[in-house]
Amino acid sequence: MMDSVEAISKFSDFDIGLFKAGKHYRLYEKFGAHVLNYGDYKGTYFAVWAPNAAAVSVIGNFNSWNRYAHPLYVRWDESGIWEGFIPHVELGEIYKYAIETQEGVLIEKGDPFALQWETPPKTASLVQTTWHEWQDQAWMEKRREKNALNTPMAVYEMHLGSWIRDPDKPDEHLNYRQIADKLVPYILECGFTHVEFMPVMEYPYGPSWGYQITGFFAPSSRFGSPQDLMYLIEQLHLHDIGVIFDWVPSHFPGDSHGLYEFDGTHMYEHADPKKGYHPDWNSYIFNYGRHEVRSFLISNALFWLDRYHVDALRVDAVASMLYLDYSRKEGEWIPNELGGRENLEAVSFLKEFNETVYQEYPDIQTIAEESTAWPGVSSPTFAGGLGFGMKWMMGWMNDTLAYFSEDPIYRKYIHGKITFSTVYAFAENFMLPLSHDEVVHGKRSLLNKMPGDRWQQFANLRLLYLYMYTHPGTKLLFMGGEFGQSSEWNFDQSLDWHLMQYAEHMGLFELVKGLNFFYRSEPALYEISFRSDGFRWIEAGDADKSVLVYQRKGIRSKDDLVIVLNMTPVFHENFRVGMPAGGRWEVVFNSDEVDYSGSGVSSFSVNTEAISWMNQAVSAELKLPPLGGLVLKRKQVG
Incomplete structure (x- = not known):
């Protein structure tokens, strides 16, 4: 026996x-x-x-x-x-x-x-299994085109525990299946192409939002079983919605049941706290130079792509991995073998990670949250890059929020903040993030960052979103931003869905819906989004009026768009704009529409005149709405 x-x-x-x-x-x-x-x-x-x-x-x-x-x-x-x-x-x-x-x-x-x-x-x-009889083969066969760099990607970032709860049980989470049944129709209505889940891997401490992981190969039991999570992913796939997971190879907590000092020694982490301890998060840094640890981490990445059909991995805190002196003072870190501050072992690991996952799953994406100017984050490793597919554009986010938080009367003094991003916009394959990090810890909600009275706050936010969706790069918006959540995000309670009963919030929601479908329908906004030939300034220097005019270009000239943004509450009855080509131009998007709770001021279409303006041979006069933006497209003849 x-x-x-x-x-x-x-x-x-x-x-x-x-x-x-x-x-x-x-x-x-x-x-x-x-x-x-x-x-x-x-x-x-x-x-x-x-x-x-x-x-x-x-x-x-x-x-x-x-x-x-x-x-x-x-x-x-x-x-x-x-x-x-x-x-x-x-x-x-x-x-x-x-x-x-x-x-x-x-x-x-x-x-x-x-x-x-x-x-x-x-x-x-x-003791568990990941067996599941998947029904998403149609998605898996076509997801390469859904994840490609020349297709639109509008990402809805969400936290499973606080997206929505049963009003009768506000202290309880919905499970993966309940979330699926509510999330799928919502995303379809909103028009987002992908959902990004903040970490779903098992974590002991709720206020870490999932970023302090102890169970790297297990979805959190707070929300159900592995098969329940697979149901959620499958339902999204069945409705042509991609799934992005936050992945955290940068650190792990010191809980006694976790990886720290696993066999009584420093197995997964460095023994020296100058390399193995993370002061920001009171956590421990993986030893990227240890072969078995590299296998553990890369196996973990492949696990979620393999067993859970995940379509992309957003890698958290990449900057903290790249620099040995990250958040450390002099004397608190150890230089590398060349005497520098770069973590050469982490650089090598990230390259190997990207090479491996793209070799095994060439139809997925990896996305780096990297907050410095490290060169070539989204360049291939054979060209000296780290090999990611995309990188969060943190500089754009910081400058944009700083600009829009300023009273419009003073924006002319910081005009460079709103134009500077295009200087480096094509150095990487950028994703524009308005993430959870911008609406917590006293930072205020996006709506409450906006200056002015209530009407101006909503108008500013509508204008910000139009600017975001017409700026080169893919898009990411944290949950609640789509309807103007007025309070800061609280991981321990539901979003304020009751706000949707108010016209201004519903108008903002309709604007985001409109932008998502507009973005997906206009090739000029995504076909060559990561190349400089897809963007051209027409007017970048009008600081006094705080007006921006730029052109987004598609592969075919008939798809080209002209964007005009008025960053002040001043209504311009006859604002002349240089146009890249003559003919009749139609307003195809207006952030000031009545349906969006705007004032409804706009031209519907304009004819160009042979008047040179803004260094263009032809121009047209527009009704330019206050704190509003217009997108124009040339009407095709015949």
Whole structure:
């Protein structure tokens, strides 16, 4: 009878060689808990990496948490892997690893490769499976074109726990399936192309918003099972909506059941706190130079692309990975081998990560949240870049919010803030982010950043959104921004959906809907968005009037658009604008429409005149609305 752990291995010698070399990218197929049949018995195979442990065993309800009942066996090949098979342990069992350190101290750890964990504050792992009969093959076959750099990408960023809640149960989360049933029709109505979820991986501390992860291979049990999350993703895919996950390879918390000092030593993190401790987040930095850690992280990225059909990974806090002195004072960091501040091991890791995921899944995207001027973040690695598909345009975000937060009467003095972004707009494949980070911690909501009375606040925000959607780059808007959430984001409560009953908020919502569908329907706004030949200033220097005029160009000239933005509340009855070509031009979008709770001031169409203006051979006079913007397109003849 087989009634104790027996050494059965899922590892071949080839697997071990790849793992030691840091080149095994599917570790989730080997490590963790795997239910299988062995002879006449059904049970679970366990494997864990603990190279400095004196002993490892599996404990759980099935053995009354007795550390001596089911010991694991260390492999002979010095890989540091402990493994074994326990009969009769099936799906749903909770377990931990009991690890005896070399000093004789007993610690209990969750499984780094667990597919599910108990719901916090409980900390045990669950024997689970990622089996799911996917129905999204049609999406998977065409997602390459949906993720391509020459297609529109309008991203709705959201936090699962605070997007919407049952008004009768405001203290309870909706689960993945309930969210799916509400989110899919909402995104379809709004017109966003993708949804970005703030981290769904298991995390112990709610106020971290998911960015302090202990279960890298498990969706948070707060919202349901792995299959429940798969249902959410599948429903989005069935309706042609892409899914982006926030991925956090930059740090992890020091919770006793997590990765920190996993076998009593610094396995996943650097031993020296000058390299291994993150002062900003009271967390620990991965040792990117350790081969097994690189395999762990890259396997984790591939896991979500493989098992959960995720379409893109937005990589959090890349700047904190790239610089050894990030948020550190002199004497608090160790220079690299060349004497510099760059984290060469992290640079190498990020390049390998991007090369690997694009090789395995060429139809996905990786997006870097990188807040410095590191060169070539979205350039290919063969050209010396980091290899990301896109990069958040943090400079644009900071300058834009600073400009729009200023009273319009003073905007002429900071005119350069609103034009400077085009100096570097084509250095990277940029995504324009108005994310969760801009509406928390005393920063105010987007609406309340806007100056002026209530009408002007909404007009300013409508104008900001039109500027965003007509500026080169893909788009990202955090939940609540689409209807003008008036309070700061609170991770522990629902958005203020009741605001939708008010005309101004509903008008803003209609504007965002209109912009999403307009953006998706106008090739000039996305076809060559990352190239300088897709944009041209017509008037960038009119600081006194605070008016911007620019052209967005498509592959075909008939798709070209002219954008005119009036950044002050002054109505211009006859404002002359230089036009790139003669003929009749129609206003195809107006942020001041009555349907958007605007004043309704606009020209509907204009004919050009042979009057040279703004360095253009022809021009036209427009009715330019206060704190409003117009988009014009040349009417085609015939």
